[in-house]
Amino acid sequence: MKRSKSLSRLRHLLANVQVHLSLANYTKVNMKWRQMNFIPDFNRFYYIREGSGCLVIDGVTYYPKPGQLFVMPSGVKQSYYALDENAFGKYWCHFTAKIGDTDLFRIAGTPAFIDVTDEEKLSGLFTRLIGHYESRDFSAVLMQKATLLEIVSLFLESAMPDRQPFRAADEDEDRAMHNVNLLLKYIEAHLHENITVQQLADLVHFHPNYLIRQFRERIGMSPIQYVHRLKIETAQSLLTATGQPVSDIARSIGMELYYFSRLFKKHTGFAPTEYRQLMS
Numbered sequence: 318m319k320r321s322k323s324l325s326r327l328r329h330l331l332a333n334v335q336v337h338l339s340l341a342n343y344t345k346v347n348m349k350w351r352q353m354n355f356i357p358d359f360n361r362f363y364y365i366r367e368g369s370g371c372l373v374i375d376g377v378t379y380y381p382k383p384g385q386l387f388v389m390p391s392g393v394k395q396s397y398y399a400l401d402e403n404a405f406g407k408y409w410c411h412f413t414a415k416i417g418d419t420d421l422f423r424i425a426g427t428p429a430f431i432d433v434t435d436e437e438k439l440s441g442l443f444t445r446l447i448g449h450y451e452s453r454d455f456s457a458v459l460m461q462k463a464t465l466l467e468i469v470s471l472f473l474e475s476a477m478p479d480r481q482p483f484r485a486a487d488e489d490e491d492r493a494m495h496n497v498n499l500l501l502k503y504i505e506a507h508l509h510e511n512i513t514v515q516q517l518a519d520l521v522h523f524h525p526n527y528l529i530r531q532f533r534e535r536i537g538m539s540p541i542q543y544v545h546r547l548k549i550e551t552a553q554s555l556l557t558a559t560g561q562p563v564s565d566i567a568r569s570i571g572m573e574l575y576y577f578s579r580l581f582k583k584h585t586g587f588a589p590t591e592y593r594q595l596m597s
Contacts, residue, residue, distance in 0.1 A: 330424065332546075333416050333537035336469065338461045341410040341450040343443070346370070350405070351398040359411050360422065361389040362468065364433070364443055367406035372397050374429050381405070386439065386472060387430040390422040408443035410450075412465055417537035421469070424494070424535075431475040442468050496521040497535050504544055508551060510571045512544050548572065549584045556593045563589045 339359060343366075350370070363372070365381045372379045373396040374389055380400075381387055389395050391413065399405070414421040433439050442464060449460040500517050517540050518525040532540045548570040555566045566589070567577035581589050 330416050330536060331473075334414055334421055334466075334469075335416075335537075336412060336414045336462055336465050338446070338450060338465050339411045339413075341408075341443070341447045341461075343406070343408050343447065345406040346399060346404045348399050348402060348404060353396045353398070354394060355396070356392060356394050357389070358391050359413050360391050360420070361387075362408075362410050362412070362472075363387040363389065363405075364408040364439060365405055366408065366440070368403045369400050370398065370405045371400055372429075377429065379429060381430065384433050384436055385430045386433050388422060388427065388472060389429075391420050392423070408440070408447075410443075410446060410465070410468075414469055416535070418534040419494075425473060425477070427473065427476040431472055434475070439468070439471065442471070493531060494535065496523070497532060500532065500540065501543075504540075504547060508544075508548060508570055512541075512571070514540055545580060546584065548577075549581055552577070552581060552589065553585070553592065556589055557596045563593075 345368075363381065364386045365383050367383055370381065372381060372387060372389065374387075375393045375395070379387070389397075416424055446461065446464045446468065449457050449464055452460075454460075499521060503517070503520055504512060514525045514529065518528045521528065523531070529539050532538075532543070536543055538546070551570055552566050555561055555569070556563075559566075561569075563578070564574050567574045570577070572580070578589055581587070581592070585592055587595060
């Protein structure tokens with residue numbers, strides 16, 4: 318149940334992820350391929366297709382095999398080098414993926430790599446990504462983002478069931494994220510109430526203005542914006558899956574009917590009853 322709640326929070330946060338591609342290519346490296354003990358401010362994906370080599374990520378040494386997709390995250394000490402003449406042939410890209418000012422892979426606590434189950438599909442995605450990166454089309458940047466998000470999604474879907482964090486994102490090690498996680502849990506547990514910034518600030522002993530800034534930096538929106546979005550998503554599920562009256566649904570998420578209807582339409586473009594009819 319605890320893990321299910323954690324994945325639920327991550328799912329809500331993913332709506333705010335922002336990605337940017339800076340480089341993409343396929344390379345057959347040589348014995349000169351080597352860089353030691355550096356800390357990048359961007360992420361790397363390495364999709365190994367052939368050969369051998371070594372990656373060191375946050376003090377852990379890996380010897381990737383063809384068919385594995387590695388993420389080398391920003392802000393983590395890392396090294397890479399060839400082992401012999403049969404060095405890596407790999408698809409790769411440099412990119413950022415953030416929720417607010419926080420790296421996605423730190424929040425998610427993903428492992429360093431996955432074993433790719435559909436190698437042809439991932440090769441196709443990287444080929445498409447490289448094509449969009451090299452393209453001069455007006456919409457190429459948008460297509461880069463879309464394809465990169467597909468690759469990130471594929472990695473997360475495969476990584477999350479058996480995740481073993483390569484960089485501990487434990488609450489004790491990161492006080493700021495501990496406080497944010499505490500707030501997210503509180504919001505989920507009290508979604509039926511009228512949650513205020515002062516309540517949340519009191520919970521973590523912050524000044525409200527400081528809380529808003531910290532929350533926005535890590536989640537990409539203010540606490541109340543997050544509360545409202547979660548309430549509306551809950552209402553959408555209830556409108557679709559149940560026959561509860563709209564007034565009862567509003568009450569179940571701690572909102573007056575008039576305000577709920579106005580907020581629902583602002584977020585979805587439809588009144589609650591219109592949304593229910595549309596989804597039925």
